[in-house]
Amino acid sequence: MIAISIALLAMALILVYLFTIPKQTISYEKSMLIDNLGSFETAAETCMELYNNNKDDSDGWLFNLDADMNNLVCYNSGSQSRYPLTQEQKQAFTTVRAVFRLDHLGFANLFVNENFASFGIENGRASLIYSPSNQKPNFVNSPKHSDNNRIFVEQVTDKWFYACK
Numbered sequence: 001m002i003a004i005s006i007a008l009l010a011m012a013l014i015l016v017y018l019f020t021i022p023k024q025t026i027s028y029e030k031s032m033l034i035d036n037l038g039s040f041e042t043a044a045e046t047c048m049e050l051y052n053n054n055k056d057d058s059d060g061w062l063f064n065l066d067a068d069m070n071n072l073v074c075y076n077s078g079s080q081s082r083y084p085l086t087q088e089q090k091q092a093f094t095t096v097r098a099v100f101r102l103d104h105l106g107f108a109n110l111f112v113n114e115n116f117a118s119f120g121i122e123n124g125r126a127s128l129i130y131s132p133s134n135q136k137p138n139f140v141n142s143p144k145h146s147d148n149n150r151i152f153v154e155q156v157t158d159k160w161f162y163a164c165k
Contacts, residue, residue, distance in 0.1 A: 026103045026126045026164040033128055033156055036099050040160075042092035043110065044117035044130035050074065050083055051112045060113035060142060065093055102126040102164075111142045118142065118163075126164035134159050 033040055047063045050072070058077040066073050069090055071082045085093065096119070100107035105121040112118075117130040120141045129137045137143070140151055140163045153163045 028102050028126070028128075028162055030156055032099050032101065033160060036095050037157070037160075039092040039095035040119070040128070041130065042089060043096050044112075044119075046085075046089050046092070047072065047110050047112045048117050048130075048132070052114070054081075059144060060111055063110040063112060064108075065097070069093060069097075100128075102128070113143060116143065124165075126162070128156070129161045129163055131159055131161060137161055137163055139163065140165050 047061070050063075051061050056077050061074050061076040064073050064075075065071070066082070069085070071084050072093075074081045074083060097107050100119065102121050103123060103126050105123060107119060108122040109120050110117060111120060115131065115133065115135060116137055118127045118137075118139075118141050119129070120127045124141050127141050131137060136153060136155065138151070138153070151163055151165055153161055156162050
């Protein structure tokens, strides 16, 4: 009976330890954002402006670039729209695409709602998030999928956060 009690206590302690140890974060280079801040902000503000000027019933929009990088493709409320890019916007997105690397993956999409623009990767494990109000996000890619207890969020610079699962 004592052996069973000790075994159960040991298992309980192991479980407590596993749930309380700090998570390993996915590393990233701050210079990726800092050195190209103007391009990242142009990209974020472009998508946020499109979202704010063309709101519909959806909570957020998902943006991606078309193959020739001349248009933003927007997915919202089950529909798809295309928005042409100016030369300045195209250059900003070209720069973002060239330098963006998280978890060994490149830029995949940009999720936008009223408060945030989240630059994500294909596996959804990490993102750089623009917050014009400097509000700390509680999600990695989309506020629809928030989980305060299972993510790491770090402020990189004014209005910019890094988040990972």
